[in-house]
Every structure is written in C-alpha cells, then in structure tokens.
Amino acid sequence: MTHAQGSASPLLAAASAGRRYPVAHSPLARLFDRRTTPALLGASFEVQAGDILGIVGESGSGKSTLARLLVGLDRPSSGRVLFEGRDLSSFTAADWQRFRNRVQFVFQGAHTALNPRKTVARSLSEAFPEPPTSGALNALLAQVSLGPELLDRLPHQLSGGQKQRVGIARALARQPEVLIADEPTSALDVSVQSEIVALLQQLHRERRLTLVIISHDLGLVGAFCDRVLVMYAGRIVETGPAAQILAEPAHPYTERLVAAIPRGLAGRNRQADPPLSEAARHGGCPFEPRCSNRIPICAQGEPPEVLLGDRLVACHLAPSRPIIAETNP
C-alpha cells in the first residue's frame, strides 16, 4: 500500500485486453500446431473504488477469462490490465505481493474450490501471509457469519452455502480492497444464493469493498450491481448502469438475456427464442447469425461502440434506436 494513489486513474482497468489460447493441449503438440483460439477480444473498461460491477454473458463469452486477467492469474496476449494506472505486466515480485494483498479472487464452484482433504482451518490458514492465531481464524469466520465449530470440518461436512462462505472468507483473509467472484452463487439454491448476496452486500457496505461479480444470471446481477458489462463471443457488447440495461436493453443480445429471465406467472406462455445456429462469424458482428434485427451491414463489419447516454453499445443499429434517445438525460 505504498503506492501513491493517483486520483485520476481507476482502481482496476482493462485497455483492449485480449487473450488467445493455443488449440493444442500439450506443450509438445504446440510445437507443431501453433493455432490459437480467441477467448477474449479487446475488452476495455474501468472499475472505480467502491463499485459493484457485474459481468454477464453465456458460457464461452469470455467472462471467466476476463476475470482471470483482472486478478493476474493469466496474462493478456494483447492489450493491458492496469491496477491504479500501472500495467500488471510491469509488476515486480514485490508489486505482485502487494497486489495480492489488495485484490482477491473467489473461485467458481463452491463444491470444487476447496481442497477436500484440508480442514476449514487449514484452507483458511494458507490464505494468511503468516500462520494466523486461532483468534484471527475465528474472527475471519465471523465475518462470513460462520461459527468457530466449523474450523475442524472437512469440505464434505459443509453445506453448499457454508462452503461458499469459506471460499469468501479465504479471499478476505488479507483484507483486500477488491473482491472478484466468479459465479459465486451458481451452484446454490435460491434461498442460499440470496444469503450469499446479502453477505457480499454487507461486506461492500461495511468495508467499502470493491466487487466484481461474474454471473450468467442477469436477474441476480441486475438486482445487486451498480454497473453491468454484457459479454458475447469474447467482446463487450453493452455496458452501463444495471437498472437502465435491465429496463431497456439496447443490444439485441442483452434484450434476449433480459427476456430469458424467468418471471413467474408473468412469464406464462411466453415463447422462447428458437435455438439458432451457433456458427461464429468472422468479419461481421459476432451476434449477426443469431440476431433478429440484422441488416446487411451487420455481416460486413464489426459494429462500432456507440455511446448512448451512460451506456456503450456495440451494435450497428444502436444509434437508430429511438427509445434510448428519448431516455437520455
């Protein structure tokens, strides 16, 4: 925490950060097969201190890759990821250590993120820089509303919600400022899910924790986050205030996501979108094959990012959408 806090630079930022992965699985095969496949194509955005940012998109849209880049678990193959204005790739070992104290990650899958052979106490102890006292462990568990009796348990003796709380506690051990959570509630029941969300909200309130939540559940993200980033096929297709995006999605993909949220009796007898070809399109808009509003230009060039009020939308049709223009302040 010795770095000067440049007031102008955001806490975390991505500048056209992209990531390609080799197609071949083994290092040997990679000598002969140099093909790569893009998981993330140039994402740019900023996270300010105290924000709750949601990243949504379907499987394969690149949201987990983006999260891994943000915490430095993976390096971008193009573009940059910046922490307080400094490029992560220029970090020294000491910088990384400081960074890890301040930015922590909660892994996807409460059931698989904990080592099944380690007790809760051991899993948590490893998150501290030095072996913690039992008082410190109890205090850490108390932060996630768990009692000290769980310390000697193994993961299989915990419920799904308890496991997820331990996962969060582990990330809180170093008192980070930023918590990045990959699908924190996807394997949990709705009632447990709402408890975990309440916990994250409380941490945000009490410790001014900056949160980045990755999820495919737009309902959850919309109810919880200030800002939302919608991803499709490795690109950010829409960003903006969560309430606005849910009320009036500007990108046709966001529109589909919003329409697919189950809404109880109100959603009775609604027709689901037909499954469409999943063929990836090169050259044109990535969503063009699935889009019901497409026009000829969509197949030809990638759409530009258009600023609509507080929102950025990557769609050829965005500028001509009348509803948005009216709601802009």
Next chain:
Amino acid sequence: MTAPALSLSDLSVAFGPEIAARKVVHGVTLQVMAGEKLAIVGESGSGKSVTALAVMHQLGRAGRIVGGSMRLDGEDITSLPESACHELRGRKVAMIFQDPMTALNPAFTVGRQLVDAIRSHDDPGRKAAWSEAEQLLAKVGIDDPRRRSGQYPHELSGGMRQRVLIAMAIACRPRLLIADEPTTALDVTVQAQVVALLRDICASSGIALLFISHNLDLVAEFCDRIAVMYRGRIVESGSAEAIFSAPRHPYTRLLLDAVPRPGRPLRTAAPAPLAESPGEGACDYFSRCRLADADCHVRPALRGAGTHLSACWRSA
C-alpha cells in the same frame, strides 16, 4: 375418470441400516395426470430428488421405501422385482438430470447412445432405430440430426446435450418424465429453450411431467401445479397461480422472495436459524420461521379448502 399417470400416497423413504434408519421423505402424497406438469420445489436436502428416485426404483442399496404406495397408471409399483424395474425405467418412467455432460457417455456418439436407448425396449432393428433416432433429434429441435448423431458429447453445447437427453428420455414413449433440475447447469437463454421444449413435448404427447427445481419463478412459468417440499414433507401445494400469487406457507414466501428479479430490490433470506427447535413433533420450519409461536410445537398437517393446501398454523 382415468387413473393419474403417477399417484404417490403417503410415501416414506428411509436411508441407512434397519436399526439406524433415517427417514428423508415423510408421507408424501401427490398426483400427476397425463399431460399435466407438476413441479416439486425445495432447497437441497428437502427430499425432492429422493422422491423422484423412489419412483424410478433408483434409491440404491441404502435407501428403501418404508411406507405408503406408488401407482403408475393405476398399477401398483411400490415393490417390484429387478426385472420389472428395467421394464418400468425408460418404458414407463424416464428421467433427465441436472448435468447433461455426466449423463452422456463421452466415448460413444450421441446417435449410438440414442439408438441403444431405442433398442433397449422393443428393438425395431438397427436401421429403423437409426432413422428413429434422427427423427427424435429433429423433434427435440436439433438442426441437421444426421450430422449431429455422428458427433460425440463434447462436440455439443450444454443445451444441445440436454436436448439429446430429452430425446433419449422420450425414445420409449414413457407415461411420466421426471426432470431433476434439468436447467441448473445451463445459461438463462438456453434454460428458456429447454423449458419450452419440455412444455411442447408434454402438450403434444400427453406425457406427464414431474419437474424438480429450486426456482419458483421458473416453474411458475410453465407448470400447472406446484408442490413445495421442506425437510421431506410437502408444506404447500396447489395450482401455480395460487401458490405464486397467494403463497400461504412462510417457506414458500421465502423461496419467492429469494429469486432475484429485475426491477425489485433484493430481499434476502434469514441467514442463520432464528430459534432453537422445540424438538421432535414440532413444525419443521419452526427454527427459521418469523411467525412461530407455541402452536407450532405441534406439526401442522396439510390442510385447506379446495386444491390449495398448506401445512402452517398461521396460514388462513
């Protein structure tokens, strides 16, 4: 009046050895008519999956039915020899599971697995089975079924794998289809498609559907009736409209409030038990209930006028 496709009366299931048996389903009574869609909703451990597995005779070695009876199309299936179970599964009852990846064999093409399912009962011959497989794939909305049937599970997306499993499940024209959280592993857009497919299949073929989920918003969209389970008992049951618009049991209300819905501030569930349970014989929800009082030391039975029943002393 015709017999219901599935009728459970006072069904109880226990696990573990005889002397230390633990009951996990306590006297569940429910009916599903042909073409009807019933949802069982509840949290993990509420007994919803165990109820379904009991119908399939898939409780494994540790589990067994300790009370009540099950009828399928009027025929008693409570205790069946293993040979009859094989006939039951697939032919009369089929089940689809949460994770479409682990339910398919990664070493065989999906066409081969579908053909095996078709040929396991009433073998129509290899050629006919393959053409039937292609028809089934087309029926569940898979484009280019000929090409897809030659592909392996890893070559298909999650939604497509779930479609293949639905095709396998309906291959032998069962009377009852049990879907155990079939959309939990899927994206929301794909979830909506899979649900629409299940709805269409029930409507066109008259298959009864037992849909297990923890998401009330999802099941209220397409199921006719809902049964809410808590700790092995049905605590509320009724039409989807009644349960959704006028929930009576506090647990049902908690489930409804827990679903994140756009345009509504998130209401959150009580995290820890509120009170110590007064012991055996009390309402199971006592420790989590905000309305609990002395009456609740005695467990309420399911009651109510008409078809909307609830097991709560506080419900009007």
